[in-house]
Amino acid sequence: MPAAPRVPLEEAEPWHPPPDVARLRADPSFVADGALLYVHVPYCDFFCHYCPLYKTLAPDDYRPSEQARYVDALCKEIAAYARRVAPGRVFRAVYFGGGTPTSLPAPLFRRIMACIRDETNLASDAEITVEGIPTHFARTDCVAELVGLGVNRLSFGAQSFEPTVRKHLGRRDTAEECAAAIERARAAGIEHVNVDMMYGYPGQTLEMFERDVLAVKALGPDSVDFYYQMQIMGTPYRQMIAKARLGSSDAVIPLAGMRARLLDLCSDWLQVTAECFSRTSPVVPRIWSHTFGGESGAAEVIAVGPSSYGQVAGHYYFNHATLGPWQQAIEAGHLPLRGRLALGGRTLALRVLFGSILLGRIPARLAALFPRDLQRRIASWTEEGLLEAVESGHRLSRAGQERFQMLQCACVPPLQAFVMMRTYMMTFEEQRKLLFKDTDLLYARSVAAMVRGSGRTFGGLRGLAYRLLLRLPDRVLEQLVALVRRLVAGPAPDERITLNDRPRASLP
Ligand SMILES: C[S@@+](CC[C@H](N)C(=O)[O-])C[C@H]1O[C@@H](n2cnc3c(N)ncnc32)[C@H](O)[C@@H]1O
Numbered sequence: 001m002p003a004a005p006r007v008p009l010e011e012a013e014p015w016h017p018p019p020d021v022a023r024l025r026a027d028p029s030f031v032a033d034g035a036l037l038y039v040h041v042p043y044c045d046f047f048c049h050y051c052p053l054y055k056t057l058a059p060d061d062y063r064p065s066e067q068a069r070y071v072d073a074l075c076k077e078i079a080a081y082a083r084r085v086a087p088g089r090v091f092r093a094v095y096f097g098g099g100t101p102t103s104l105p106a107p108l109f110r111r112i113m114a115c116i117r118d119e120t121n122l123a124s125d126a127e128i129t130v131e132g133i134p135t136h137f138a139r140t141d142c143v144a145e146l147v148g149l150g151v152n153r154l155s156f157g158a159q160s161f162e163p164t165v166r167k168h169l170g171r172r173d174t175a176e177e178c179a180a181a182i183e184r185a186r187a188a189g190i191e192h193v194n195v196d197m198m199y200g201y202p203g204q205t206l207e208m209f210e211r212d213v214l215a216v217k218a219l220g221p222d223s224v225d226f227y228y229q230m231q232i233m234g235t236p237y238r239q240m241i242a243k244a245r246l247g248s249s250d251a252v253i254p255l256a257g258m259r260a261r262l263l264d265l266c267s268d269w270l271q272v273t274a275e276c277f278s279r280t281s282p283v284v285p286r287i288w289s290h291t292f293g294g295e296s297g298a299a300e301v302i303a304v305g306p307s308s309y310g311q312v313a314g315h316y317y318f319n320h321a322t323l324g325p326w327q328q329a330i331e332a333g334h335l336p337l338r339g340r341l342a343l344g345g346r347t348l349a350l351r352v353l354f355g356s357i358l359l360g361r362i363p364a365r366l367a368a369l370f371p372r373d374l375q376r377r378i379a380s381w382t383e384e385g386l387l388e389a390v391e392s393g394h395r396l397s398r399a400g401q402e403r404f405q406m407l408q409c410a411c412v413p414p415l416q417a418f419v420m421m422r423t424y425m426m427t428f429e430e431q432r433k434l435l436f437k438d439t440d441l442l443y444a445r446s447v448a449a450m451v452r453g454s455g456r457t458f459g460g461l462r463g464l465a466y467r468l469l470l471r472l473p474d475r476v477l478e479q480l481v482a483l484v485r486r487l488v489a490g491p492a493p494d495e496r497i498t499l500n501d502r503p504r505a506s507l508p
Pocket residue numbers: 050051052053097098099100131132133134155156157158159196197198227228229230231232
């Protein structure tokens with residue numbers, strides 16, 4: 001991909017969808033799918049050690065005029081994309097993610113909502129979600145204000161209720177505030193509260209994990225997202241692990257066991273996606289169904305704010321990763337694009353497959369669009385027992401549920417798959433199995449499915465490359481990835497989307 005495209009905000013010419021997407025858009029479910037708006041709010045009151053999401057401005061250097069400038073730019077970006085969305089599309093969902101959207105002062109939040117209502121065709125029953133930290137939600141005025149603006153879904157991170165783990169993660173809020181946040185939300189009439197949890201920390205035992213699952217269920221949220229903790233290169237947490245040897249090789253993380261245990265412990269709840277379980281509703285939140293293309297496979301996702309990425313008129317685009325370049329581009333009258341890609345059939349199919357795996361089902365109608373090799377892959381996963389054929393297509397079997405990330409890795413290019421695998425597998429148990437030829441054949445076969453995208457045996461050059469890659473120090477791997485990206489995509493000056501700008505204290 002060449003240098004960032006310069007597209008004027010006011011460009012009159014609509015984006016024409018490439019032929020594969022145009023075909024999908026001819027389907028009646030395309031209009032029914034509607035559109036989604038994702039707003040990235042890059043502010044946090046504190047920086048968690050593990051978090052790779054783009055954010056800035058801790059409270060001590062909090063500057064309201066800078067936040068007002070951010071909102072000005074955001075409103076221009078929303079208006080520019082709203083004009084590019086196919087006519088007649090109704091916005092069925094808005095998602096404020098971050099960062100911590102509740103770090104924005106109320107008047108600025110009101111301005112963004114007013115802009116959305118003016119510029120988009122927002123459904124009267126739109127799902128409007130705001131992410132925030134429990135400390136903010138535990139304040140009555142915050143939730144009441146959001147309800148007044150039409151927000152009907154809240155989501156916050158609890159991550160873990162183990163005091164030591166919380167300290168290691170760098171969470172500054174408390175378990176008590178998590179409970180208070182849910183109570184306040186209920187009292188204010190919020191329809192749906194979601195809580196994020198993470199698992200797979202170095203040093204976490206199966207017992208600790210079980211305590212966390214039971215504790216979060218006992219709080220009574222409507223749904224819980226359980227994320228496998230990715231120890232991402234460049235984050236302070238990853239450095240802390242290396243320095244403090246947090247979770248030494250004696251402290252094996254029984255990851256596969258945790259995933260299996262999670263499915264058991266949540267069997268009395270409704271499974272909504274591979275990661276999300278709900279006490280109250282089997283309905284997939286629109287944020288998830290739309291992000292991955294919706295029922296039509298081509299849903300429109302406007303994503304605004306630094307580091308966000310969206311899909312409009314068959315074009316996948318990604319924004320400048322940091323506030324400065326993002327803001328400057330908009331103020332100079334351009335879309336803040338770092339790159340844009342017209343979706344071809346294969347890329348589109350892989351994106352749809354990736355999302356379908358998370359949602360736990362591959363509708364026959366979508367599978368029919370896939371090229372032959374992807375159809376063969378689905379058949380081979382079914383043969384291996386990772387998928388089950390059902391009337392409407394395929395769904396993840398129990399074995400597939402336990403290893404869904406591995407299937408997802410098969411949907412991305414090899415280098416990215418390697419990096420994803422390394423991220424998912426950075427636990428001592430997993431590494432040992434790979435490096436020392438553990439006899440767990442099922443495990444090895446799942447890893448093979450991930451690397452080769454075929455589900456056949458793990459071997460040959462790719463196997464060797466992967467073993468070497470696991471051994472590379474982070475610094476070397478980062479340089480390697482940057483080099484390959486540069487060869488494939490050309491220079492991208494602010495490519496490091498993910499880093500906290502301030503590493504925090506080391507482990508106590
Ligand atoms: C934007 S935050 C949620 C809202 C709010 N900022 C908070 O932390 O409470 C999004 C979620 O991403 C998840 N997340 C962040 N870093 C992660 C990582 N390294 N591995 C897995 N999940 C991660 C966390 O569960 C977090 O709650």
